[in-house]
Amino acid sequence: MYMAQSTIAHKIVHSCHNMPYRSDMCRCIRNNCFTNKRCKCKRDEKNKKTCTVYCKCRKGGRECIDPASVASTSTASTSTSNIRPLTVECLTLESESESEEEELEVVETIINPWQEKSKKLENEKVKEMENKIDALEKQLQQVQKEAEDKIDALEKQLQQAQKEAEEWKILAYKKINECRILRNANHELTGKIQVFCRIRPRTSKEMLQQKALCNINFIDNCTIEVDKSDGSDAMSCSGKQQRTKQFSFDKVFASNASQADIFLELSLLIESSLEGYNVCIFAYGQAGSGKTYTMEGEREPQTEGIIPRTVRHIFRVIQERQLMSTTTYKIKASFLEIYNEELYDLLETTPKKIEIKYDCAKPIINQQDLEKYLQHARHNRRVASTASNERSSRSHLVVRITVSASTKEGVLPTGNLDFVDLAGSETYSERSPRAQQKETTKINCSLSALTRVIRSISNNDLYIPYRDSILTYLLKSSLGANTASDWPRVPAAAICPQCSTLIITVVVVRRSTITHLTALTLFLLGYV
Numbered sequence: 001m002y003m004a005q006s007t008i009a010h011k012i013v014h015s016c017h018n019m020p021y022r023s024d025m026c027r028c029i030r031n032n033c034f035t036n037k038r039c040k041c042k043r044d045e046k047n048k049k050t051c052t053v054y055c056k057c058r059k060g061g062r063e064c065i066d067p068a069s070v071a072s073t074s075t076a077s078t079s080t081s082n083i084r085p086l087t088v089e090c091l092t093l094e095s096e097s098e099s100e101e102e103e104l105e106v107v108e109t110i111i112n113p114w115q116e117k118s119k120k121l122e123n124e125k126v127k128e129m130e131n132k133i134d135a136l137e138k139q140l141q142q143v144q145k146e147a148e149d150k151i152d153a154l155e156k157q158l159q160q161a162q163k164e165a166e167e168w169k170i171l172a173y174k175k176i177n178e179c180r181i182l183r184n185a186n187h188e189l190t191g192k193i194q195v196f197c198r199i200r201p202r203t204s205k206e207m208l209q210q211k212a213l214c215n216i217n218f219i220d221n222c223t224i225e226v227d228k229s230d231g232s233d234a235m236s237c238s239g240k241q242q243r244t245k246q247f248s249f250d251k252v253f254a255s256n257a258s259q260a261d262i263f264l265e266l267s268l269l270i271e272s273s274l275e276g277y278n279v280c281i282f283a284y285g286q287a288g289s290g291k292t293y294t295m296e297g298e299r300e301p302q303t304e305g306i307i308p309r310t311v312r313h314i315f316r317v318i319q320e321r322q323l324m325s326t327t328t329y330k331i332k333a334s335f336l337e338i339y340n341e342e343l344y345d346l347l348e349t350t351p352k353k354i355e356i357k358y359d360c361a362k363p364i365i366n367q368q369d370l371e372k373y374l375q376h377a378r379h380n381r382r383v384a385s386t387a388s389n390e391r392s393s394r395s396h397l398v399v400r401i402t403v404s405a406s407t408k409e410g411v412l413p414t415g416n417l418d419f420v421d422l423a424g425s426e427t428y429s430e431r432s433p434r435a436q437q438k439e440t441t442k443i444n445c446s447l448s449a450l451t452r453v454i455r456s457i458s459n460n461d462l463y464i465p466y467r468d469s470i471l472t473y474l475l476k477s478s479l480g481a482n483t484a485s486d487w488p489r490v491p492a493a494a495i496c497p498q499c500s501t502l503i504i505t506v507v508v509v510r511r512s513t514i515t516h517l518t519a520l521t522l523f524l525l526g527y528v
């Protein structure tokens, strides 16, 4: 056993015999660490080699045991051989325990102030946090109270609004019924056939050409007087010569009338399709008189025509009605063309010839659907340049919008809205190309057939010549013979399309006693 001498590092001395130092040969009792330094041997006065190494633990005043020397001692003395290692072990443990206690004390002296400080800090922090939590809890309670108050107020408002909505619903329901009654009364008074006249303004081209105007005097809202501008005298039915002629309509729209003005006049009639009425609106007049403009119009909202406005209006009314009833509505539309007495579906890529009974209606989910189909149909419709119109329609266009309604109880009557943009009536000319002559003949023939049908209906004839033309056959249900029900026959109207050079003559026969469910409106578009 050797004593450690250094306060900086344990000095471990052993007989190394100049051998490389082995870590298991010497260990520091205190820290149980081993050095790995090579020993530096010295010879003492007896020429005995002594090796000194320093343990790295740098704890002074502790013993180091040279296991080699312990081992050599044990072999020398057999009687103490068993006790000695145990004693050494015991001493080692004692010393370890002591040193650990001391260390603990040192550590405690270092740690204690920190612990106290930390505890103090912890207490402060806890207190601070508790204060914050208290404040937050108070805030939360305040917010909760405010929210509850607001919810209460909103609930009261909601109840009030619900009550008001109920009252409005009842009022709206009453108004709808009143409208229905008024509309029916109006139908009765007007004979369910109305003829309006719209006089279009001069186009920019006509202004440039400084075309002569015929004089139109607006006698009142329903009457116009046409004065022949060329000075020649017109012949009256009685054979009397006259310069001026008066025409009466249900309403006359002057050239400054907007598309909205025209639609306003028709909106009530159009709404009746939602209750299962059949409505038929014709645009009738000379080529270039503004029929397509009135029916379809242009793409801008201000100038769009009756058809797009109708669909928008129907969607709006349906939305309003669905707020107060569970009735569901479905809208379908077909775009048909009658060209040279043949029927075509205009929604095909190229117009497809179809039979009259063929159902080619497409569902209309929103306004965009209709606009898309209308564009497609417009593109497919046959037009040609004529003397009076650069894009003159050479065919009749029939846009049929079907509104079907159903409730939980069952299906309601289906209403058809037929918009008919008739081909422009033209005077037959031997000088026109043959194909155009054929078109003109067919157009005029079908217009005559339409006239005959309406005349027969107005005369209450037993036989109505619906089959005389594709147009009249297609419009059979709208014109009156509604085979799906026992509705009475159609209203009477007679059109006498004797074209003067200025304006088409129209004779309307009204029957105020008619109680059918079909409404027919005729448009005459004066071409000036």
Ligand SMILES: Nc1ncnc2c1ncn2[C@@H]1O[C@H](COP(=O)(O)OP(=O)(O)OP(=O)(O)O)[C@@H](O)[C@H]1O
Pocket (backbone or CB within 6 Å): 199, 200, 201, 203, 285, 286, 287, 288, 289, 290, 291, 292, 293, 294, 389, 391, 392, 393, 394, 422, 423, 424, 425
């Ligand atoms: N109310 C109006 N306001 C402004 N321009 C109009 C009006 N009515 C018609 N027009 C213009 O007059 C021209 C002829 O109109 P449109 O093509 O609608 O006549 P149409 O009766 O359909 O002719 P067609 O029978 O030859 O097809 C078009 O350029 C159109 O824009």
